[in-house]
Amino acid sequence: MTRAFLRPDDARDLVAEQFGADRRLTALDRLAGGSKKGVYRLRLDDETTAILYVWATGENYWPPSPTVPDDPFTDASGAELFATNHAALAAAGVRIPRLLMLDRDNRHLDADVALVEDVGAVTLERLMEHDPAAAATPLSMLGDALRRMHTTLSPKYGKLAAITRGEAPQTRRTEDVIVDRALGHLDAAATRDARLANAHDRIAGHVRLLRSTVTARETYGLVHGELGPDHILVTPAGEPVVIDFEGLAYFDVEWEHAWLRMRFGDAYPVLRPVDLDPHRLELYRYAQVLSLIEGPLRIADTDFPGRQWMLDLAEWNITKALAVV
Known part of the structure; x- marks a missing residue:
């Protein structure tokens, strides 16, 4: 399939709403490694950054396969799972990126998205x-x-x-x-x-x-x-x-x-x-x-x-x- 990834213009309204109209997006870097969702680093003109998760068909490389109906690890992707699990880990005292915004209504993109704290790139x-x-x-x-x-x-x-x-x-x-x-x-x-x-x-x-x-x-x-x-x-x-x-x-x-x-x-x-x-x-x-x-x-x-x-x-x-x- 032909994959179309996000471009900076796609995220400008999201940036304006979340960070203010006086802030400008200077770069949108698609990070390597994701196979089920897109992961992007937003770079703003004041040198702050944030991470954007995008759950879109074009970001998911996995083809369908036969599954076991009650396997809890099947289809483990999506904004609903992200939000529920984020809350559960926070309640358990596990350090996770701070959630800045979750959009499941396609207000900014034709996909579910989450904006989270950028904790850096060191694994x-x-x-x-x-x-x-x-x-x-x-x-x-x-x-x-x-x-x-x-x-x-x-x-x-x-x-x-x-x-x-x-x-x-x-x-x-x-x-x-x-x-x-x-x-x-x-x-x-x-x-x-x-x-x-x-x-x-x-x-x-x-x-x-x-x-x-x-x-x-x-x-x-x-x-x-x-x-x-x-x-x-x-x-x-x-x-x-x-x-x-x-x-x-x-x-x-x-x-x-x-x-x-x-x-x-x-x-x-x-x-x-x-x-x-x-x-x-x-x-x-x-x-x-x-x-x-x-x-x-x-x-x-x-x-x-x-x-x-x-x-x-x-x-x-x-x-x-x-x-x-």
């Missing part, structure tokens, strides 16, 4: 790679924030907005949702890779074996869904700021920790996790491996600019999926 990932000493305090503070999230409990699982609307019926166990999700990812990925097609039944059997060791649970913690060090910005004062939280849900904290362990590597113990069920953790870890094959292969079929990076990510996880079978 925790960059600090961990290039300045580990500077990363130590944000990592410790992040661990504190995660424990506040993971001990914020609910008797229901699902997207927060769906729970609020009474649209998150608890018809089955969370581990069964993840098994169906994993097998769906396997089916889809096997159509794109012959190695997975040949190993399909062995991989599916391994998923079911992991499921058989998991016992039932009836309380769920607040989880980000895909929290990596690239989803943490670090302010000049050293505060870790959580972003990209539209996937926030009440779910098993093992889902979060399987992801955290993979993304933070050697730094993971600094996060000092809450008590975890090792059997549930292993099922979720393997399910995420399958997700990180199917998703990257699917988006690599589009015009996403990071196609080769996605193919490399899928290849890395194909190796991991096959290693155990």
Whole structure:
């Protein structure tokens, strides 16, 4: 598809309303990395900045795919989820960008938008790679924030907005949702890779074996869904700021920790996790491996600019999926 991104003229009325008619937009920079929404830095003539999120069809690179109906991490994008989750994280004492404006009525653009505080461009990932000493305090503070999230409990699982609307019926166990999700990812990925097609039944059997060791649970913690060090910005004062939280849900904290362990590597113990069920953790870890094959292969079929990076990510996880079978 032909994608038309925002131009400075598109945001001038928004800037005038939010910052005053005497303020002028001097630059509108589209930031790299977003695949479901557009992220833009607004630069004003007094050298202040803000970040604009835009949920528009042309900003979403992900093609549709078969989904599990009660999977809370499906379609985790949109202004409603952003607003609900922003409030929940603030209530849990988690540092997030300050919300300046939310527009779901298309008053300024033909899309839902949110304007938020610009906390800078330094990610925790960059600090961990290039300045580990500077990363130590944000990592410790992040661990504190995660424990506040993971001990914020609910008797229901699902997207927060769906729970609020009474649209998150608890018809089955969370581990069964993840098994169906994993097998769906396997089916889809096997159509794109012959190695997975040949190993399909062995991989599916391994998923079911992991499921058989998991016992039932009836309380769920607040989880980000895909929290990596690239989803943490670090302010000049050293505060870790959580972003990209539209996937926030009440779910098993093992889902979060399987992801955290993979993304933070050697730094993971600094996060000092809450008590975890090792059997549930292993099922979720393997399910995420399958997700990180199917998703990257699917988006690599589009015009996403990071196609080769996605193919490399899928290849890395194909190796991991096959290693155990």
